[in-house]
Each structure stands twice: as C-alpha cells, then as structure tokens.
Amino acid sequence: MRILDGEDFHAGREPVSYCLAIQTDRGLVFASDSRTHGGVDQVNAYSKMHRFEVSGERVFVLLSAGNLSTTQSVVHRIDRQFEKPAGHGLLRAATLFDAAEYVGGMSRDIRNDHVAHNADANFDASFLIGGQIRGQAPEICLVYPEGNCIRAPAEKPFLQIGETQYGKPILDRIVTPSTPLDDAARCALVSLDSTMRSNLAVGPPIELAIYERDALRLSRHQRYEADAPWLLDLQASWSATVARGMRVLPRFPWERSETEAP
Amino acid sequence: MRILDGEDFHAGREPVSYCLAIQTDRGLVFASDSRTHGGVDQVNAYSKMHRFEVSGERVFVLLSAGNLSTTQSVVHRIDRQFEKPAGHGLLRAATLFDAAEYVGGMSRDIRNDHVAHNADANFDASFLIGGQIRGQAPEICLVYPEGNCIRAPAEKPFLQIGETQYGKPILDRIVTPSTPLDDAARCALVSLDSTMRSNLAVGPPIELAIYERDALRLSRHQRYEADAPWLLDLQASWSATVARGMRVLPRFPWERSETEAP
Numbered sequence: 001m002r003i004l005d006g007e008d009f010h011a012g013r014e015p016v017s018y019c020l021a022i023q024t025d026r027g028l029v030f031a032s033d034s035r036t037h038g039g040v041d042q043v044n045a046y047s048k049m050h051r052f053e054v055s056g057e058r059v060f061v062l063l064s065a066g067n068l069s070t071t072q073s074v075v076h077r078i079d080r081q082f083e084k085p086a087g088h089g090l091l092r093a094a095t096l097f098d099a100a101e102y103v104g105g106m107s108r109d110i111r112n113d114h115v116a117h118n119a120d121a122n123f124d125a126s127f128l129i130g131g132q133i134r135g136q137a138p139e140i141c142l143v144y145p146e147g148n149c150i151r152a153p154a155e156k157p158f159l160q161i162g163e164t165q166y167g168k169p170i171l172d173r174i175v176t177p178s179t180p181l182d183d184a185a186r187c188a189l190v191s192l193d194s195t196m197r198s199n200l201a202v203g204p205p206i207e208l209a210i211y212e213r214d215a216l217r218l219s220r221h222q223r224y225e226a227d228a229p230w231l232l233d234l235q236a237s238w239s240a241t242v243a244r245g246m247r248v249l250p251r252f253p254w255e256r257s258e259t260e261a262p
Numbered sequence: 263m264r265i266l267d268g269e270d271f272h273a274g275r276e277p278v279s280y281c282l283a284i285q286t287d288r289g290l291v292f293a294s295d296s297r298t299h300g301g302v303d304q305v306n307a308y309s310k311m312h313r314f315e316v317s318g319e320r321v322f323v324l325l326s327a328g329n330l331s332t333t334q335s336v337v338h339r340i341d342r343q344f345e346k347p348a349g350h351g352l353l354r355a356a357t358l359f360d361a362a363e364y365v366g367g368m369s370r371d372i373r374n375d376h377v378a379h380n381a382d383a384n385f386d387a388s389f390l391i392g393g394q395i396r397g398q399a400p401e402i403c404l405v406y407p408e409g410n411c412i413r414a415p416a417e418k419p420f421l422q423i424g425e426t427q428y429g430k431p432i433l434d435r436i437v438t439p440s441t442p443l444d445d446a447a448r449c450a451l452v453s454l455d456s457t458m459r460s461n462l463a464v465g466p467p468i469e470l471a472i473y474e475r476d477a478l479r480l481s482r483h484q485r486y487e488a489d490a491p492w493l494l495d496l497q498a499s500w501s502a503t504v505a506r507g508m509r510v511l512p513r514f515p516w517e518r519s520e521t522e523a524p
C-alpha cells in the first residue's frame with residue numbers, strides 16, 4: 001500500500017530533485033539534477049539551475065526543487081527583473097540574505113495563491129540561492145516553501161533541497177570551510193551520483209557551477225549527460241574506491257580465529 | 263519553522279531508528295541502532311533487535327522502528343507466545359511470510375486501538391522480520407504500520423526501516439545474493455555508521471546478528487557501544503577509504519590544463 005499509492009507525492013514532501021550548494025573560504029559550488037515528474041508517466045528533464053548575473057556587480061545561482069509551476073513562476077519573474085537595467089527584486093537586493101527572503105516571499109505568495117483555489121494539491125517549492133554582491137562576502141541560503149530562509153552552518157558549510165538524505169553522509173565527511181573548490185565540486189558530484197543510483201526521482205543531466213570568491217561572474221558551468229565520459233570516469237573511480245574500501249575493512253574477531261585455526 | 267517545530271514527529275514519518283536486514287544465499291544479517299526519543303529532552307537507548315528461537319526448529323529476528331509503545335506491545339505478546347511449548351502465533355506460523363503477516367496484524371490492531379482513542383497522535387510502528395523455519399528457506403520481510411508485508415527484492419536483497427536513505431547508497435553498491443555473510447555484516451555496519459554521523463535520531467549501541475543458512479539457531483549476536491574498539495577500527499578504516507577515494511577522483515579538464523601550463 002505504501003509502495004503503490006504514491007502517497008509521498010501528495011504529502012507535502014518534495015518527491016523529486018536533488019540540489020546542493022557548498023560555501024567554502026574560496027567560493028561556492030552548486031550542483032543539481034534535472035528530473036521532474038507529475039506521476040510515473042510524465043517524467044521529464046528540466047534544468048533546475050538558474051543563473052543571474054550583472055558582471056562585476058552581482059552574481060546569483062538559484063537551484064529549485066518541488067512544484068515545477070511554482071519554481072517556473074519564480075524564475076520567470078526574476079528573469080523579467082534582469083531584463084531592465086532599472087529593475088527591482090534581485091537586481092536591487094542589498095544582501096544575499098535579502099535576495100533569499102525576496103525569493104521566499106515570491107514563492108510563498110505564488111504557492112498560497114494556488115492553494116487558495118486548490119486546497120488539496122501541493123504547490124510547495126524549495127530553493128537554494130547563492131552568489132555574491134560587490135562589497136560583500138559570497139554566501140548561500142536555503143529558502144523553504146513557507147518563505148523563510150537559513151544560511152549554511154559554519155562547520156559543515158553546505159545546504160541541500162529535494163532528496164537530501166542519500167547524498168548527505170559523503171558531504172558530512174568531506175566538506176569543511178577549507179575544502180578547495182574543485183575538491184568540493186567533485187564531492188558534490190559524488191553526492192549527486194550516489195543519490196541517482198538510490199532514487200529514480202533524481203536523474204541526469206547533472207549541472208555543476210563553480211563561483212570563485214570575488215570574481216563577480218560565474219567561473220564555471222558544466223552540464224553532464226548520463227553518458228558524459230568525465231562523469232563515467234568519476235563514477236568508475238568512486239565505485240572502485242567503495243569496492244576496495246569494503247575489502248580492506250577490519251575482519252571480525254571470529255574471522256581471524258578461523259584463519260588462524262589449522 | 264520547518265527546523266524548529268519538529269513537524270516530522272507528527273507527520274506519520276518514523277522519526278528515529280535505523281534497522282536493516284540482508285538476505286544472501288548463505289544466510290541473513292540484521293543490524294539496528296538503539297536510539298529512541300519522545301522529544302529532544304527524552305532521548306533513550308532501547309534495543310530494537312528481538313530474538314525468538316526454538317533451536318533446531320525455528321529462528322526469528324524482529325527489528326522495530328517507530329512508536330515505542332506499539333513495538334513493545336508486539337514484542338511482549340510474542341515473548342508470551344514463546345513461554346509456552348504449546349504456544350501460538352510465531353511459534354506456530356507455517357512460513358516466514360505468515361509470521362510477518364501475523365506481526366503486521368498485531369501491530370496494526372494495537373495502533374488502531376490507540377488511534378481510536380487519540381486521533382491526532384502517531385502510533386505507527388514498522389518491523390523487519392527474518393529467520394528460518396525448518397524445511398524452508400531463510401527469508402526476510404518488511405512489515406508496514408498498516409499491517410501489510412513485502413519480501414526483499416531479488417537483485418538487491420536488503421530491507422530497511424526508519425531513517426533508511428542515508429545508508430542506502432552503500433547497500434545499493436555492495437549487497438548482492440552472493441555477498442559473503444561477514445562482508446554483508448561489515449556493509450551493514452558501514453551503512454549504520456554513515457547514518458549515525460548524518461542523523462542524531464540514530465545512535466549507539468549498535469546490534470548485529472548473523473544467521474547462517476540451515477543452522478536453525480542464531481550464529482552470532484554482537485552489541486557495540488559507541489567506543490567499542492572494533493567499531494572504532496571499522497569507522498577509521500572507512501573514513502580513510504573515503505578520504506583516499508576523494509583524492510584519487512579524476513581531475514576536471516581545467517585542472518589538467520592549469521597543471522600543464524608553465
């Protein structure tokens with residue numbers, strides 16, 4: 001019954017997507033999958049990584065999970081803001097946290113408007129927003145469907161939305177404020193790859209963005225299809241690591257005595 | 263708001279515990295944590311691994327997650343069945359799947375009785391049950407709070423209850439029907455350890471049981487406190503594996519060209 005009725009898709013949980021952002025001393029890393037669906041017969045690939053930039057002034061990367069119409073409404077409104085030089089919203093936000101609260105307010109209002117007309121459906125969306133505004137430090141924030149926001153924790157400086165649990169252990173072990181950016185990016189891809197293997201609701205292409213502190217423009221943006229050679233190399237390397245790691249784990253005491261016995 | 267109000271504890275999700283069972287060609291492995299709580303000020307350690315055995319006749323291991331009073335009611339009733347040679351219930355179940363359905367019926371009835379008097383509270387419990395009845399193959403089943411049951415999938419022969427996602431990727435990568443029992447046990451402990459690191463709702467002591475096919479009595483039962491030397495060795499080995507694995511992952515193309523440049 002749990003298995004078949006797809007209750008998770010109606011219960012306020014975000015059923016698909018996995019996005020994460022990492023904030024280190026040297027900059028920011030963003031990664032996202034591209035799977036969306038409205039039921040098993042309507043599976044699609046949509047980018048969940050949205051980039052907004054006024055080069056030399058401000059850079060934002062927005063990652064989205066949850067209801068696709070809510071996230072598209074939010075992104076569409078921000079796109080319009082960036083079309084006009086005298087725009088408002090993210091183009092004028094004084095701080096990154098202000099920008100996050102602005103996205104949260106938009107998302108919540110869009111959701112609440114739909115809910116007012118369709119009480120039983122779920123229009124929740126979550127976001128990660130990160131970037132830098134000239135004169136300030138780079139930062140990442142998580143935006144909840146309720147519109148409220150949080151920063152990344154200082155010791156383990158990463159945030160996740162969507163199917164967050166499968167890929168969390170590797171981040172917990174590896175990511176610190178002093179992790180080099182490219183290493184953090186590799187860790188993000190391993191986290192995403194592990195999640196894709198364990199959950200069909202997360203799927204390729206994978207997108208990766210890297211922001212170097214004070215660059216005030218996005219340093220790298222990569223998109224990996226499922227069969228991208230570099231991604232396959234990464235997967236093979238990690239699989240070999242795990243298989244080797246299992247082989248070298250300590251033996252149980254009874255295995256030692258069995259070996260020692262004649 | 264999401265962070266603070268503990269909504270997960272009221273939403274029908276099992277908020278604490280992590281238990282898993284693995285079924286290979288050579289036997290069964292069971293592992294469980296011991297953390298329970300009713301709010302952050304009431305955190306305790308209870309065993310979630312319950313063993314029932316009529317040596318040479320039938321062996322069951324029952325792992326429990328969810329509402330503690332429901333699981334204790336179920337275990338108490340089974341204990342009483344095993345006190346009398348002419349008992350009923352698990353002592354007389356014709357197959358392991360029958361035993362699972364019997365546990366499911368008990369658990370559901372206990373839950374529904376409480377819910378009838380307290381509609382807003384959550385009395386859900388989930389179980390893993392595994393073992394062997396003489397003349398039949400060993401097996402594991404998952405019992406849902408609704409009372410229904412499923413067997414393990416053939417290709418990836420493991421089942422989990424509680425906080426299942428953190429520790430699933432490692433099982434997905436390693437566990438197959440031909441995995442040796444001690445290797446499956448090590449993998450189960452790594453899965454539990456990763457979960458404990460990422461989620462405070464899962465905690466020591468860890469219990470491990472190993473059942474060798476056709477033994478008709480439990481082969482091994484271990485209980486590891488947080489500071490058990492063997493467990494610390496396992497954790498150190500796996501941490502080293504992950505750290506090394508990160509270092510040997512392929513470089514990004516731009517890192518290669520940076521290295522090659524003068």
